Amino acid sequence: MAKLKGPKFVQYFQPVIDGLRDLGSSAKPKEVYSWIAEHHDIPKAEIESTTKGGQSKFENKVGWARFYLAKAGLIDTEQRGVWVLTEQGRKATLSHDEAYRLFKNIHDGFPRPDKTSEEEQTRSPVEDEDASAPDEKTYLNQDEIQERLVELLRSVSDKGFEELCARLLRHIGFENVKVTGQSGDQGIDGEGYLLINRFVRTKVMFQCKRYSNTVQPKEVRDFRGAIQGRAERGIFLTTGTFTKGAREEAARENATAIELVDIDRLLELMIEEGLGVKETKALTIEPHFFKPYQERF
Numbered sequence: 001m002a003k004l005k006g007p008k009f010v011q012y013f014q015p016v017i018d019g020l021r022d023l024g025s026s027a028k029p030k031e032v033y034s035w036i037a038e039h040h041d042i043p044k045a046e047i048e049s050t051t052k053g054g055q056s057k058f059e060n061k062v063g064w065a066r067f068y069l070a071k072a073g074l075i076d077t078e079q080r081g082v083w084v085l086t087e088q089g090r091k092a093t094l095s096h097d098e099a100y101r102l103f104k105n106i107h108d109g110f111p112r113p114d115k116t117s118e119e120e121q122t123r124s125p126v127e128d129e130d131a132s133a134p135d136e137k138t139y140l141n142q143d144e145i146q147e148r149l150v151e152l153l154r155s156v157s158d159k160g161f162e163e164l165c166a167r168l169l170r171h172i173g174f175e176n177v178k179v180t181g182q183s184g185d186q187g188i189d190g191e192g193y194l195l196i197n198r199f200v201r202t203k204v205m206f207q208c209k210r211y212s213n214t215v216q217p218k219e220v221r222d223f224r225g226a227i228q229g230r231a232e233r234g235i236f237l238t239t240g241t242f243t244k245g246a247r248e249e250a251a252r253e254n255a256t257a258i259e260l261v262d263i264d265r266l267l268e269l270m271i272e273e274g275l276g277v278k279e280t281k282a283l284t285i286e287p288h289f290f291k292p293y294q295e296r297f
Contacts, residue, residue, distance in 0.1 A: 012065035013099040026084040053146030054263040063133030171273040205231040211240030217249040233257040
């Protein structure tokens with residue numbers, strides 16, 4: 001997308017609306033991300049690069065677009081993780097100038113410290129590209145915690161990461177999980193069984209890559225070849241990301257299914273399962289409560 005006026009995420013206002021409209025006026029965030037990536041020429045670097053907290057920078061920008069569209073009454077969130085077009089949103093067609101004005105009107109209404117320059121007045125909190133869209137954060141300090149988790153996950157040993165992945169898989173319902181990674185096993189680091197129902201279970205093999213870069217299609221292809229005839233499906237877990245080609249290879253029809261777990265999904269699962277993190281209660285001072293009393297005396 002060409003450089004246009006305003007924060008980069010403003011360029012995604014109409015694509016978010018179009019994607020939701022095409023998906024039946026409601027969709028999960030991942031469905032919207034996929035639709036936009038498929039129908040628009042998004043730079044490869046933007047899709048594959050991540051914030052310090054492990055989120056795709058592309059997905060983060062789309063999340064900010066949704067935030068402002070929701071503030072404008074064009075999108076509703078009937079439940080967490082589902083985006084819905086309102087009646088107004090179904091009819092909306094925004095040029096970039098209209099999208100920028102919508103952003104500016106909403107953004108200027110936010111309380112902020114006094115600023116003088118025009119540049120400062122139009123700057124969004126997401127000019128720090130690592131800031132998550134507010135409504136996508138479950139916890140107030142989620143950005144900080146995710147950044148620290150990324151550092152920790154990438155600092156563990158290869159063997160440690162394999163054991164951590166096995167522990168995560170046990171948490172989410174896998175049984176008889178074993179870490180088998182050894183030289184000469186063609187990249188297979190472990191295996192386990194997923195119970196489909198009370199009578200049927202499926203064998204799964206997994207591979208763990210402690211990366212800070214991207215996983216290429218060849219690595220997914222090689223992993224599939226290694227598990228062919230030995231397991232019904234595979235799981236590829238990484239502290240990095242997957243290229244578009246790697247995702248397409250994983251989803252290839254008439255081939256052993258490969259599930260991809262990148263750093264973003266890995267963090268989500270660890271937080272959901274309480275692995276290495278725990279929820280704590282905290283008190284917050286409200287200075288405005290005391291202000292009238294301070295002024296009176």
